[in-house]
Amino acid sequence: MKVELFTICDFAADYGGKLNVVGIFDTIFAGQTPFVHPRWCVALKLRFEKMEEGDKKIRLSLVDDDGKSVLEQPIELNINVKLSPDQNQSIANIVLNLDRIQFNSFGEHAVDLAINGRHEGRLSLFTSQRQC
Known part of the structure; x- marks a missing residue:
């Protein structure tokens, strides 16, 4: 299994196997804490080989810089990865919409990806105070 895309963005959608990603970012600005960010997405493109067919458990977590869960x-x-007999590989596009997430502090946060209990990636997400 290969993680070909793992990103934070404003919007993402899968249209018949075509992954559309808009507004990739790594920093959220706010006036003060705590604050609620109305909506953001995590987009994934995973490639599986024939021998990797079967059920997969995807887990996404978000922690602050103290390791506390947000x-x-x-x-x-x-997801169930299944290939037809004529395929050697398969793609799974996954879009996770995160609505109304509350952040209690400024700093570096981590978005962690695990598949079948194995850590496959980490993204930094910074929250920063907006300068007036």
């Missing part, structure tokens, strides 16, 4: 619970979803 989400009430990690986001988990299951």
Whole structure:
């Protein structure tokens, strides 16, 4: 399995296997803490080989710079990777919409990706005070 794309963005959608990603970023600005960010997305493009067919458990967590979870619970979803006999590889496009997430502090946060319990990637997400 290969993670070909793992990013934070304003919007993402999968249209018939074509992943559309808009507004990639790594910093959220706010006037003060705590604050609620109305909506952001995590977009994933995963490539699987024939021998990797089967059920996969995707887990996404968000922690602050002290390692404290920002989400009430990690986001988990299951996918089933199945290839037709004439395919050697398969792509799974995944879009996770994160609505009304509250951030209690400024600093570096981490978005962690695990697949079947194995850590596959980490993104830094910074929250910073907006300068007037």
